[in-house]
Amino acid sequence: MERVKTTVSVIKADIGSVAGHVVVHPDTIAAATRVLAEAKAKGVIADFYVTNAGDDLELIMTHRKGADSPEVHEVAWTAFQEAAKVSRELGLYAAGQDLLSEAFSGNVRGLGPSVAEMEFVERPSEPIAVFMADKTEPGAFNLPMFRVFADPFNTAGLVIDPKLHTGFKFEVYDVFEGRSVVLNAPDEMYDILALIGTPARFIVRRVYRRIDGEIAAAVSVERLSLIAGRYVGKDDPVAVVRVQAGFPAMGEVLEAFAFPHLVAGWMRGSHHGPLMPVPQRYAKCTRFDGPPRLVGLGFQVKNSRLIGPVDLFDDPAFDETRRTAQLVADYMRRHGPFMPHRLGPEEMEYTTLPEVLEKLKERFTKVEGAPRAAEPRIKTELLSRESKEGD
Numbered sequence: 369m370e371r372v373k374t375t376v377s378v379i380k381a382d383i384g385s386v387a388g389h390v391v392v393h394p395d396t397i398a399a400a401t402r403v404l405a406e407a408k409a410k411g412v413i414a415d416f417y418v419t420n421a422g423d424d425l426e427l428i429m430t431h432r433k434g435a436d437s438p439e440v441h442e443v444a445w446t447a448f449q450e451a452a453k454v455s456r457e458l459g460l461y462a463a464g465q466d467l468l469s470e471a472f473s474g475n476v477r478g479l480g481p482s483v484a485e486m487e488f489v490e491r492p493s494e495p496i497a498v499f500m501a502d503k504t505e506p507g508a509f510n511l512p513m514f515r516v517f518a519d520p521f522n523t524a525g526l527v528i529d530p531k532l533h534t535g536f537k538f539e540v541y542d543v544f545e546g547r548s549v550v551l552n553a554p555d556e557m558y559d560i561l562a563l564i565g566t567p568a569r570f571i572v573r574r575v576y577r578r579i580d581g582e583i584a585a586a587v588s589v590e591r592l593s594l595i596a597g598r599y600v601g602k603d604d605p606v607a608v609v610r611v612q613a614g615f616p617a618m619g620e621v622l623e624a625f626a627f628p629h630l631v632a633g634w635m636r637g638s639h640h641g642p643l644m645p646v647p648q649r650y651a652k653c654t655r656f657d658g659p660p661r662l663v664g665l666g667f668q669v670k671n672s673r674l675i676g677p678v679d680l681f682d683d684p685a686f687d688e689t690r691r692t693a694q695l696v697a698d699y700m701r702r703h704g705p706f707m708p709h710r711l712g713p714e715e716m717e718y719t720t721l722p723e724v725l726e727k728l729k730e731r732f733t734k735v736e737g738a739p740r741a742a743e744p745r746i747k748t749e750l751l752s753r754e755s756k757e758g759d
């Protein structure tokens with residue numbers, strides 16, 4: 369007999385916020401809650417928790433319909449539409465921003481919202497962590513996911529616990545080509561790093577335990593500007609991680625966020641800044657629209673019900689991380705409009721900067737006798753997006 373599987377679906381969208389891109393309004397949370405409560409009463413979903421990370425409305429849902437369920441995605445889409453309606457009534461800023469399409473077509477992927485989903489047979493006790501970031505992009509999870517599932521200096525269990533000792537499989541997704549590759553840690557960890565060190569392009573999408581193929585983590589990979597072809601806000605990502613009893617402990621997962629690493633996002637989605645883990649009450653981006661923030665909620669999943677949450681970063685143990693993040697924020701800000709605070713030209717392609725540069729194009733004149741830059745010596749498909757067309 370097949371055992372019952374529970375699906376955890378975390379789906380988010382920025383449908384408008386108060387006082388600029390700062391924080392979600394409680395009435396939009398209430399509107400989304402009404403839709404999800406109705407879906408729960410009808411038995412479409414088993415349970416839910418609605419919250420926010422800065423200006424992003426976050427729907428955490430459990431059900432038994434598997435990942436990419438049209439029914440569940442439609443519930444999420446309706447919740448965002450209803451919340452966006454309230455957002456427009458209240459004149460909230462950027463109302464409906466992430467809802468790129470008018471019509472739902474069976475799946476929210478590609479329509480604007482970001483999605484992290486995983487299906488599993490519940491263990492007798494099933495603790496999970498849900499991570500929600502604001503003012504950054506999905507690749508922001510690459511470094512912590514690597515540290516959690518492949519770095520024994522972060523995760524003691526990789527050395528000590530036989531279930532973790534055989535390692536984890538990383539599914540790495542190429543957002544530009546829409547394809548993915550599965551690589552094994554620890555054997556192929558240098559290959560994993562060779563890809564995910566480019567977080568704007570290669571994203572850790574899922575992680576599986578090698579000993580039995582059990583899913584361990586799922587991360588959203590949607591990049592809004594690539595879908596819309598223009599800048600429509602950053603692609604603030606979400607992730608779900610299973611913890612304890614043969615997976616990394618909750619503390620090992622959280623440990624990976626004790627280093628406030630630099631991520632892309634922040635002001636106008638165009639700057640590098642530290643990812644600062646915060647309690648839910650500080651999930652609002654203020655200074656220079658940031659710095660990028662991360663909220664973590666812990667739950668137990670029992671018979672597809674959500675027990676919790678626990679506000680995971682509401683702990684003085686993360687005070688020093690936050691202090692370091694402030695120092696790094698100060699240091700980076702002093703670069704003003706210069707790289708590497710401002711993102712590099714490849715990433716700026718998807719912002720409003722090209723419009724500004726366009727008008728200078730005609731004013732450039734050729735300098736006689738000036739040498740042209742040589743073609744790059746190493747040009748591989750994985751490094752250069754243009755290589756296929758350009759060669």
Ligand code: F6R
Nearest residue numbers: 389503601602634635636637657
């Ligand atoms: C970042 C973000 C904000 C805006 C910025 C300018 O993801 O959404 O930093 O880019 O506040 O917004 P507009 O152009 O709407 O005034």
Ligand code: MG
Nearest residue numbers: 382389423462
């Ligand atoms: Mg916004």
Ligand code: MG
Nearest residue numbers: 423502503604
């Ligand atoms: Mg946001």
